[in-house]
Amino acid sequence: MSPLDSAYFTNGSIVHPDFFFISGFAGIPHTNYYYVFLCFVYALTVVVNTFVMFMIYSDHCLHSPKYIAVFNLAVSDLFGSTALIPQMIDTFLFKSHLISFEACLTNIFFFFSFVTMQSFTLTLLSYDRYVAICFPLRYNEIVTNKSILVITTMLxxxxxxxxxLSVSFISTLSFCKSTVVNSYLCDPGPLHLLACNNNTPSSxxxxxxxxxFLWIPVLFITSTYICIGRALFKIAEASERLxxxxxxxxxxxxxxxxxxxxxxxFALGSTIHQNARIINLSLTTxxxxxxxxxxxxxxxxxFTESIKKLYRRKKMHSARRLALEDCKL
Incomplete structure (x- = not known):
């Protein structure tokens, strides 16, 4: 008996499988090249986001509201990728398609929490630009380090x-049919399609x-840029506008x-092939x-000026160290 058909535990009318089977890239040719690409992308993600966090933390000139938000974006990017890509590589490169029910819910919680924060942080950055351009004289009064930290914590x-809450609702679903998740991760959408009890509240x-998490931030960002566009047209000098x-x-x-x-x-929905949809969504994330x-x-x-300052400091430090070594000689 396969793990998919193994013992289920039942709590009342709720049936949870021991494992889900992540179908992922099954049937997609030349996926080994894609896994190499995933490894490269993840390594680069770790390096560049860690570097951004280090630069913002170490340079006091970057301790401003905008860069607090950028630091937050780097954190959510780094940990969101960590919650997704290593699991994808393990699942499909090493053929570990099975994931326990508890691990699936844990993966959903962490990955979607970080993706949500990516969306919220982009919204926060649009608010920063809106105040800076539409209310430049009051920017330092409205957007402060403290206010951004408070907003970020609340988000x-x-x-x-x-x-x-979403994960808790998924835990109330009963899975007594197929346990094959047609996605590259534990995705709430395909999981709802597998439920065999009343899943209306969860749906x-x-x-x-x-x-x-997505469309309201998009509307907010669009609204802020409409206001920014109007404010820019009121600027008389073309150089200042640019x-x-x-x-x-x-x-x-x-x-x-x-x-x-x-x-x-989302626009294409089910009109494209399932494999194309999986590749597109995975690249999207x-x-x-x-x-x-x-x-x-x-x-x-x-930020580029901060990098230049760091390079100059390193260069001066190296020159000073070489001078001291010459003196010793």
Whole structure:
């Protein structure tokens, strides 16, 4: 008897399997190349996000509200990727397709908590740009380190509690049919399709939470940029208008990288092949965490200047050490 058909434990009318089978990339040709790509992306994600966190922590010039939010984005990117990619590699490269029921719920909680924080942090960055451009004289009064820290803490608590609520509802589902999850991770959507009891409350929550985590932030970001656009048109000098626009480019790129692939996947729905959908969704979740810090490193003047200062300090330290060694000789 296979593990999928092994003992179930029953609590009243609720039946939970010992394991789920993550089908993932089954049937997709040349997936070994994709796993090599996953390893490369994860390694790069760890390096660049850790570097961004280190730079922001070590340089007092970056201890500003915007970079507190960027630090938070790097944290959610790093741990979100850690909650997803190693599990994907273990599942499909080493053929460990089975995941226990408890591990599945744990994976859902951590991964979706961090993805939610990525969305919330992008929203927070749009708020920062909105105040900076629309209310420049009051920016330092409205957006402070303390206010950003308070908002960020509240968002973390909300994301964790909302995701925990979703996981608790999934635990009330009964799985007495197939245990094959047609996704590359423990995905609440496919899990709901496997339920054989009344899953209406859980399904409603499954549709409500993405609206809160994704579409409401998109509407908020869109609204802030409409206001920013109006404010920019009121600036008389073209050079000042261009300078203000440049402060938004990095954030707009991050928003596009994060939300557009998700919107694309939701828009196509079931009209595309399941394998194509899985590849698209997996790329949607693994690429933003590695691109976000690179975009901010290359597009933000304060950050590039901080890197230059670090390089100059290292160079001066090396020169001083060589001079001391020459003196000893």
């Amino acid at each position: 973390w608590i909300f994301a964790g509690m909302a995701t925990l 409603v929550l499954n549709w409500t939470l993405p609206a809160i 300078k203000a626009m440049k402060t938004c480019t990095s954030h707009l790129i991050l928003v596009s990288v994060f939300y557009l692939p998700i919107a694309f996947a 693994i690429l933003p965490p590695v691109l976000n810090p690179i975009i901010y490193s290359l597009k933000t003047e304060e």
